[in-house]
Amino acid sequence: xxxxxxxxxxxxxxxxxxxxxxxxxxxxxxxxxxxxxxxxxxxxxxxxxxxxxxxxxxxxxxxxxxxxxxxxxxxxxxxxxxxxxxxxxxxxxxxxxxxxxxxxxxxxxxxxxxxxxxxxxxxxxxxxxxxxxxxxxxxxxxxxxxxxxxxxxxxxxxxxxxxxxxxxxxxxxxxxxxxxxxxxxxxxxxxxxxxxxxxxxxxxxxxxxxxxxxxxxxxxxxxxxxxxxxxxxxxxxxxxxxxxxxxxxxxxxxxxxxxxxxxxxxxxxxxxxxxxxxxxxxxxxxxxxxxxxxxxxxxxxxxxxxxxxx
Amino acid sequence: xxxxxxxxxxxxxxxxxxxxxxxxxxxxxxxxxxxxxxxxxxxxxxxxxxxxxxxxxxxxxxxxxxxxxxxxxxxxxxxxxxxxxxxxxxxxxxxxxxxxxxxxxxxxxxxxxxxxxxxxxxxxxxxxxxxxxxxxxxxxxxxxxxxxxxxxxxxxxxxxxxxxxxxxxxxxxxxxxxxxxxxxxxxxxxxxxxxxxxxxxxxxxxxxxxxxxxxxxxxxxxxxxxxxxxxxxxxxxxxxxxxxxxxxxxxxxxxxxxxxxxxxxxxxxxxxxxxxxxxxxxxxxxxxxxxxxxxxxxxxxxxxxxxxxxxxxxxxxxxxxxxxxxxxxxxxxxxxxxxxxxxxxxxxxxxxxxxxxxxxxxxxxxxxxxxxxxxxxxxxxxxxxxxxxxxxxx
Amino acid sequence: xxxxxxxxxxxxxxxxxxxxxxxxxxxxxxxxxxxxxxxxxxxxxxxxxxxxxxxxxxxxxxxxxxxxxxxxxxxxxxxxxxxxxxxxxxxxxxxxxxxxxxxxxxxxxxxxxxxxxxxxxxxxxxxxxxxxxxxxxxxxxxxxxxxxxxxxxxxxxxxxxxxxxxxxxxxxxxxxxxxxxxxxxxxxxxxxxxxxxxxxxxxxxxxxxxxxxxxxxxxxxxxxxxxxxxxxxxxxxxxxxxxxxxxxxxxxxxxxxxxx
Ligand SMILES: Nc1ncnc2c1ncn2[C@@H]1O[C@H](COP(=O)(O)OP(=O)(O)OP(=O)(O)O)[C@@H](O)[C@H]1O
Ligand SMILES: [Mg+2]
Numbered sequence: 001x002x003x004x005x006x007x008x009x010x011x012x013x014x015x016x017x018x019x020x021x022x023x024x025x026x027x028x029x030x031x032x033x034x035x036x037x038x039x040x041x042x043x044x045x046x047x048x049x050x051x052x053x054x055x056x057x058x059x060x061x062x063x064x065x066x067x068x069x070x071x072x073x074x075x076x077x078x079x080x081x082x083x084x085x086x087x088x089x090x091x092x093x094x095x096x097x098x099x100x101x102x103x104x105x106x107x108x109x110x111x112x113x114x115x116x117x118x119x120x121x122x123x124x125x126x127x128x129x130x131x132x133x134x135x136x137x138x139x140x141x142x143x144x145x146x147x148x149x150x151x152x153x154x155x156x157x158x159x160x161x162x163x164x165x166x167x168x169x170x171x172x173x174x175x176x177x178x179x180x181x182x183x184x185x186x187x188x189x190x191x192x193x194x195x196x197x198x199x200x201x202x203x204x205x206x207x208x209x210x211x212x213x214x215x216x217x218x219x220x221x222x223x224x225x226x227x228x229x230x231x232x233x234x235x236x237x238x239x240x241x242x243x244x245x246x247x248x249x250x251x252x253x254x255x256x257x258x259x260x261x262x263x264x265x266x267x268x269x270x271x272x273x274x275x276x277x278x279x280x281x282x283x284x285x286x287x288x289x290x291x292x293x294x295x296x297x298x299x300x301x302x303x304x305x306x307x308x309x310x
Numbered sequence: 311x312x313x314x315x316x317x318x319x320x321x322x323x324x325x326x327x328x329x330x331x332x333x334x335x336x337x338x339x340x341x342x343x344x345x346x347x348x349x350x351x352x353x354x355x356x357x358x359x360x361x362x363x364x365x366x367x368x369x370x371x372x373x374x375x376x377x378x379x380x381x382x383x384x385x386x387x388x389x390x391x392x393x394x395x396x397x398x399x400x401x402x403x404x405x406x407x408x409x410x411x412x413x414x415x416x417x418x419x420x421x422x423x424x425x426x427x428x429x430x431x432x433x434x435x436x437x438x439x440x441x442x443x444x445x446x447x448x449x450x451x452x453x454x455x456x457x458x459x460x461x462x463x464x465x466x467x468x469x470x471x472x473x474x475x476x477x478x479x480x481x482x483x484x485x486x487x488x489x490x491x492x493x494x495x496x497x498x499x500x501x502x503x504x505x506x507x508x509x510x511x512x513x514x515x516x517x518x519x520x521x522x523x524x525x526x527x528x529x530x531x532x533x534x535x536x537x538x539x540x541x542x543x544x545x546x547x548x549x550x551x552x553x554x555x556x557x558x559x560x561x562x563x564x565x566x567x568x569x570x571x572x573x574x575x576x577x578x579x580x581x582x583x584x585x586x587x588x589x590x591x592x593x594x595x596x597x598x599x600x601x602x603x604x605x606x607x608x609x610x611x612x613x614x615x616x617x618x619x620x621x622x623x624x625x626x627x628x629x630x631x632x633x634x635x636x637x638x639x640x641x642x643x644x645x646x647x648x649x650x651x652x653x654x655x656x657x658x659x660x661x662x663x664x665x666x667x668x669x670x671x672x673x674x675x676x677x678x679x680x681x682x683x684x685x686x687x688x689x690x691x692x693x694x695x696x697x698x699x700x701x702x703x704x
Numbered sequence: 705x706x707x708x709x710x711x712x713x714x715x716x717x718x719x720x721x722x723x724x725x726x727x728x729x730x731x732x733x734x735x736x737x738x739x740x741x742x743x744x745x746x747x748x749x750x751x752x753x754x755x756x757x758x759x760x761x762x763x764x765x766x767x768x769x770x771x772x773x774x775x776x777x778x779x780x781x782x783x784x785x786x787x788x789x790x791x792x793x794x795x796x797x798x799x800x801x802x803x804x805x806x807x808x809x810x811x812x813x814x815x816x817x818x819x820x821x822x823x824x825x826x827x828x829x830x831x832x833x834x835x836x837x838x839x840x841x842x843x844x845x846x847x848x849x850x851x852x853x854x855x856x857x858x859x860x861x862x863x864x865x866x867x868x869x870x871x872x873x874x875x876x877x878x879x880x881x882x883x884x885x886x887x888x889x890x891x892x893x894x895x896x897x898x899x900x901x902x903x904x905x906x907x908x909x910x911x912x913x914x915x916x917x918x919x920x921x922x923x924x925x926x927x928x929x930x931x932x933x934x935x936x937x938x939x940x941x942x943x944x945x946x947x948x949x950x951x952x953x954x955x956x957x958x959x960x961x962x963x964x
Contacts, residue, residue: 050611075614085609089627098613147613157612330786430812444790451789535711542932543925544888545804550905550921554736554914646802650892653909663808667896672812679805690800 001026002047002155002187007056009042009211017042017211019056024204029181029188033198034208034234040191043208044157047189048077060155075099078148078156082163084140086132092143093128099151113150121146122176138169145177158190162197174200195235199223199243207231220247241308245272253303254288254296261287267296271304278304329385331448332397335441336382339404342437343374348412350419353426354671363434366415374411374438377403381445394449401445402465408439409472416480428482430673486673490662498681501658504651505644508580512587512640519588520595530596537589545650548585552578553654579656583644590639598632599625630700638693645686649678659685712933719926726750726919733915745904745916750923757900757927760890764822765883768829773875775830776837777863792838798831803889811896821893821900828889829882836878840871873942880935887928891920901927 001023008018017039024030032040045051046058049070058065065073086095093114100110118128121142132140141161148156161177162170178201181188192198198205199219206216214234215227223244226232236243251267264287265274277286284301327333347366349358364371380400387393416429446465450458478484487494519537522529540548556578602625610620652660659678666674722729726744733743748756778784779791806828810820844867852862868875891902901924908916 048612050608071614071616073614074612079609079612081605081609081612083605085603085605085612087606087609087624088603098615102614102619331790334787433813444794447793448790538932539929542884542928544891544902544928546888546891546902546905547921547924547928550908550917551925554918557914642800646804649802649804649808653895653906660804663804664895667808667811675808675811679808682805683801686800686802686805687797690797 001059001061002189003059003062004043004046005057005059007043007046007053007058009039009046009051010054015211018053020211020213021056022206022213022216024187024189026187027185028204029178029190029202030204030206031198031202032189032191032206032208033193033195033202034214036193038208039211040193040208041159042211044159044189044191047155047157048074048079050074075102075151076153076155078151078153080141080144080148080156080158080161082160084132084144086140086143086147088132091129091131092123092135095132095143096128096146096150098147103151117146117149120149120180137165138173141165141173145173145180149180153186155187155189158188160191160193162192170197177201196243199235199246207234209234218247220244223247242272245275245304245308246270248307250274250288250299253299253307255300255303256297261285261298263287264289264295265299266290271307274299275301275304325386326388327385328388329393329397329448332381332385332393332445335445335448336378336385339378339381339438339441342441343378343434345434345437346432347434348415348419349430349432351428351430352424354428358428358430358432360432361415361419363411363438366411367418370407370411370415373407374404377407381441384449390452394452396449397445398449398461401442401447401449402461402468404438404442404445405465406468406472408435408442409469410477412481413472413477413479416478420480428673429480430482482673483676486671486677490674490677493661494677497657497659497661500656501645501648501660501682501685504576504579504583504648504656504658505641508583508587508644508648509637509641511580512584512591513637515584516588516591516595519592520599523592523596524599533592534589537592540585541589545582545586545647546653548582549578549650549654552581556581574655576656578654579648579651583647583651586647587640587644590643591636594632594636594639595629598629598636601632602628631697634693634697634700638690638697641689641693642686645682645689649682712930715926715933716930719923719930722919722923722926723750723754726923729919733919737915740913740915742913743915745907745919747907748899748903750901750919753899753901753903753920754923754927756898757887757890757902757924760818760821760825760893760898760900761883761886764825765829765879765886768826768882769833769879771826772830772833772878773837776834776841776875780838780841781859788838791834795831795834795838798828799835801828803828803885804892807889807892807896816897818898820896821890821898825886825889825893829886832881832885833875833878836874836876836881837871840874841867843874844870873939876935876939876942880932880939883935884928884932887924887931891924900924 003024004020004022006019006021008020009016020039020043022043032043034040042051046053047060047065049065049068052066060073086092087098090098096114096117097110100113105113114128115125118125123139123142123146127135127139127143132143135143144161145158148158162173165173174197177188177190180186181201190201202219204216205219205222207214207222209230215222215231222231223235223240226235226240232240248271249267250265250269250271253271254267261283263277263281263283265277267288267290274286278284278301286299287295288297288299290296343363345362346358346360347363348361350361351358363374377400380396380403384393384396384400387396412431412435419427419429421427446462450461453461472478473484479488519533523533524530543551553574557574606624606628607620610624615623648656648658649660649663652658652664659682662674662678663682664678666672666676666678726749727746730744734740737743775791779788803824807821807824810824810827814820814823848866848870849862852866857866890898890900891905894900894902894906901920904916904920905924908914908918908920
């Protein structure tokens with residue numbers, strides 16, 4: 001659990017952040033999203049004390065961040081920075097081993113851990129002995145992630161980890177990150193200025209604007225009920241309705257009674273796939289089946305349209 | 311016959327210029343060869359009578375002519391490997407034959423009636439020798455690294471062997487070297503010692519300055535303004551400015567006098583060389599340390615390295631090539647400046663230079679100047695090899 | 705900034721005063737060196753020495769600039785590109801030659817006096833300017849060159865209107881280095897018989913007259929520092945200009961430490 005309590009930050013007398021209060025539950029994948037300069041990185045870097053707040057306090061598992069020596073704190077928190085920030089004079093292997101070595105792990109344990117983490121981050125063995133400049137951008141990002149994971153921290157901070165990548169590589173790495181989060185249950189705080197990335201990854205989304213939280217909640221909550229015009233615009237205006245359908249399930253607008261029809265869909269499918277199915281088949285009503293294939297009701301196009309409006 | 315074949319035959323059958331550098335070298339050499347190859351004077355002070363390369367002897371003339379024609383023809387060879395080979399071969403041939411011809415021609419000019427006769431190398435020798443060096447460079451340009459190194463080393467070894475064999479002993483330059491054989495090693499060692507001491511002391515003095523310039527932003531501009539000011543002062547003036555205060559110290563502090571500090575001699579020379587060395591050292595170290603990418607430094611902090619760990623494990627290794635290139639600049643620069651130090655009695659190879667200038671002994675000037683140049687070029691090459699190989703380990 | 709702003713006029717004042725009124729310092733040097741019968745260098749006035757020194761430097765640096773610019777432009781054109789490696793290597797290796805050694809080598813070639821000094825200064829001054837010209841012309845971004853071609857510049861106008869202005873900071877840096885080295889080497893030129901501000905120093909060293917040495921050293925040091933400050937101002941003005949005129953295309957300085 002990471003808690004921000006009325007945190008503020010000033011540069012040259014100008015408030016760039018806060019007062020900001022926020023709590024990120026254990027195991028969340030919290031995405032900080034907002035336009036450039038809104039204070040996302042500042043917020044993130046306060047968690048591992050790279051930036052100290054001018055007012056308010058930050059607690060990790062009820063322990064104030066300021067009560068630990070900063071280096072010790074940071075060794076326990078994974079950190080992936082934008083553009084990699086790999087040490088150019090060290091091989092991939094040594095980059096990954098940075099924090100374990102800072103923590104004086106035994107040699108054998110470090111070596112074993114390098115292989116383990118490389119596997120998790122899908123880094124091929126052959127890459128381990130290369131220098132960072134001999135890697136592609138996507139490979140460098142993976143090494144950045146592997147380095148953050150190396151000492152098995154409970155919390156991982158990521159500042160625009162997929163910023164400079166092509167859409168295909170980006171999507172692949174996003175998928176792997178989601179899998180990693182699912183498998184390890186670590187708390188991940190990720191910064192991006194890309195709303196689609198936020199929606200694709202986040203379990204919690206914090207939309208920021210000019211140093212303040214414009215809105216926070218689950219992706220569906222933010223899509224369904226943007227609290228201000230800013231949030232509405234940022235999540236994509238009219239397009240938001242389509243995005244929202246991604247987060248709602250067929251079972252939410254299911255009508256009882258078995259209107260039989262030759263095309264069907266399942267209860268746990270998203271409304272978006274139901275709509276797609278209707279468009280490709282030319283039907284306005286689909287039969288709904290449950291997991292085991294039994295027909296449980298039907299879904300009507302006007303209900304989907306209604307759901308997207310909320 | 312396909313069009314490609316046709317094109318290929320046309321390419322090979324027609325005479326075409328492929329390397330204009332080789333052509334220029336051949337023309338320069340041809341023009342230069344008409345100057346004095348040797349200059350023969352009855353003594354040190356008299357003017358010399360020129361002896362051109364074309365009057366040295368039939369076989370010598372034939373060899374040089376053949377080599378020049380080879381350089382010329384190399385310009386028209388289409389295949390790059392063959393062209394490079396021809397250029398290097400003719401360049402190496404020129405270098406070796408120049409030395410040998412100069413040696414034998416000088417020996418033939420010796421005259422027991424005229425023991426003070428001075429047989430000096432003339433402009434044609436120097437021009438053809440330079441063309442030889444450049445032809446070798448041009449020939450080796452596209453060669454693999456290992457070939458470059460091996461061939462240059464072999465060539466250097468051959469030239470040194472000729473010089474050491476006694477073939478050149480009749481030349482006045484060699485005689486001058488011979489005449490100075492008692493003092494030359496001492497002065498050479500002094501020169502090197504002065505440079506080494508200056509580089510070491512300057513490096514130690516640079517450390518606090520670099521740390522202040524990089525990590526205390528307030529001190530930066532003052533440090534650079536001061537060092538730049540020092541660097542601008544002409545060497546001989548800085549030596550001169552140090553004489554008065556140091557002789558004052560020597561006159562009033564007996565301890566200083568006992569350890570050899572005085573207005574002239576090694577002390578002002580060392581101090582001046584150190585002062586000159588500071589700017590290149592501080593500038594390159596500063597650039598190296600400040601060019602460590604911000605995101606790498608942030609990553610290091612984010613991983614939990616403390617200030618010392620960041621300095622030793624990240625900043626310093628990444629700045630290492632810059633640090634070494636700073637050392638390179640200072641070493642090469644000090645080798646040159648140490649010549650001037652001879653004017654204030656610090657010794658070194660400059661002693662020969664200024665003694666030669668004073669006595670109108672031009673060969674003596676060369677005895678000082680040529681080794682200094684070789685020393686500087688060698689130090690530079692050595693440092694380049696080191697820089698190419700510094701890659702730090704974690 | 706403040707310190708530099710005040711320092712330069714003070715140094716200039718000191719330089720002018722010393723160059724014009726050195727004989728007036730006789731009582732001071734007499735007090736400093738009581739047993740010295742001739743405490744001020746009088747063979748030539750310091751104004752004369754300064755002018756002679758400046759003449760040596762101006763002629764050689766001017767000629768070297770013209771020559772180096774020509775060669776530098778030639779080897780960066782398609783017609784001369786073949787010569788670039790060998791010219792670049794010559795410029796780099798040549799600069800490792802000690803200036804004093806080059807000066808000494810000019811004596812066997814040209815004897816004593818102004819001529820060998822001018823030759824040595826000229827030859828040596830070429831190298832930094834040549835290197836600066838080549839580096840500057842290479843630093844012109846490819847897209848800028850392409851844009852100029854696309855806009856229909858001829859290669860001559862492209863050179864004079866686009867490439868040379870963009871390379872100017874590098875060329876100026878080369879001229880600055882050359883000039884400072886030339887001032888220093890001209891001082892040593894006194895040892896081979898050229899009249900310059902080094903003359904009092906060399907004569908003072910030979911005659912063990914420390915007063916002469918001090919006088920020459922002071923004036924020539926001030927001279928060099930002032931010329932360097934002048935270049936500094938020029939460089940700053942140039943930087944300001946090119947920043948305001950060509951915001952996106954200013955050549956970036958090469959980073960010193962390239963990561964492995
Ligand atoms: N060291 C600093 N000094 C002064 N102002 C700063 C500093 N660091 C950040 N700021 C300001 O604080 C604000 C927030 O910066 P921050 O880096 O957190 O933005 P961000 O949301 O991460 O933006 P981006 O998406 O562009 O990375 C910006 O207006 C920035 O200009
Ligand atoms: Mg940011």
